[in-house]
Amino acid sequence: MERLTIAGIQHACGPDRAANEATAFAMARLARERGATLICFQELFGAIYFPQRPGASEYFGWAEPIPGPATERLGALARELGATLIGSIFERAMGGLFYDCAVVIAPDGSLAGKWRKMHIPDGSGYFEKYYFTPGDTDYPVFAIGAGADAATGDALRLAVPTCWDQWFPEVARICALRGADLICYPTAIGSELDPALAGADTEEAWRTVMRGHAIANCVYVVAVNRVGIEGEIAFYGGSFVADPTGEGVARLDDRPGILLATIDPARLEFARRLSPFWRDRRPETYGTILTKGGR
């Protein structure tokens, strides 16, 4: 397995969707110049975070099929750069059925696969349950990079859950049990709008819970968040990479920027020898995980 440079593209979005995509693509080109061959965009990077408005049916007009125009443009960029891309798209599966969908685009421009966000939040400023149905793509893991086309089994393995998925330990665990080395979360998170729930440091909690996933699963974890003020929400950026021992190897602040980090297979192997958790798990005792609780 070879070392690989990953980039996260953190930017602000406005009402002009073409301009948002142009910004993101220009930053991706810069990231490629700096050595990145895996480039992750933020959640729904082509648009404002429209779920801030509850129940606004007009936004369904922004959704599109996959494959479709957005994946075509991502495919062309992937070919131009010779890089793997992670995009995030408002997907129209059929009339009345919409997903918040992350796509993996191979360097040849082909659609390597997709992850429909499995866990959908709802709450003040983040009214997603109206727009997105919970995903049905069953936690896929994708072979990428130099070894992806070989049958040697030494490709880097990538999973692309989205935003709210990042709070659920089950998601990272399933990805790791399926061989993931690297979990990238396109994200849109910012201020808490419910005054009764103000006062917690949600950015610190957000980062800590994902650093915990990195440690517990011996994987790299990457989160790519947006920045800027949209309506009532100040998106806090803070995109970061945590290595498989949970150490932060790169982190942005609340301004637009390119997150860059090296994914090092030797570090993955180190973590898995330091923390031999797989040996000691007791899945025969974990049945309660498959319940909702509350009994």
Add this chain to the structure above:
Amino acid sequence: MERLTIAGIQHACGPDRAANEATAFAMARLARERGATLICFQELFGAIYFPQRPGASEYFGWAEPIPGPATERLGALARELGATLIGSIFERAMGGLFYDCAVVIAPDGSLAGKWRKMHIPDGSGYFEKYYFTPGDTDYPVFAIGAGADAATGDALRLAVPTCWDQWFPEVARICALRGADLICYPTAIGSELDPALAGADTEEAWRTVMRGHAIANCVYVVAVNRVGIEGEIAFYGGSFVADPTGEGVARLDDRPGILLATIDPARLEFARRLSPFWRDRRPETYGTILTKGGR
């Protein structure tokens, strides 16, 4: 549910087992004077951390039944203090069958229950698989404090996994799904002895993964570790309490000390409104958790 003060007793151990227990009990009396009504001792607090030596059969002579002399003495202390105690005992279940067992002792001195450590590590300096069989007590949760004897359902609920259990997200998840408000981990962790695995900040990883459990499960997390040099290991202490948003509300350094913190039901309710994860879990998709992976 009432507020409750918890204490963690962090101390060094030497070869004199009676002296270790006397130290721990004296510190517990001080903790009670400072207001604690739930007092947690460190893992195997009555003895040196004998699993540092691989395969030393003489230590099986230190194990004892539960209930037995150690729980008798803990029961007397609980009655004296009018406090709930969490002890950690090398348990002899029958000849050839030994557990690393945490016990919960009610303020009336009775044995409220036990947790036999579910996940057993093995590695340089921590050769536990020779001494302990993996536990069979199925993640019990105990009602404690003011509401424990009433049928009102407003007791604080406690789980007491042990040490290596703390690295497994499944453990904290199961405890929370069974109603835990507070997870206390008696612990013995210190230096990494394998030179090939040196260089990672395991104390930071240890704390981060448990803060992550607090956040993901909206529970208080408490870890009580030992200090001191025993053989090759420097136990790093660092006992801490993380609140249900993952914020550290108390933390010791690497010297003996009493960890004190308030468990506040209002903070639990705040976290559960801030982070409504239970609503959005999708247990019907989590089947992979019940496998060992590697396929």
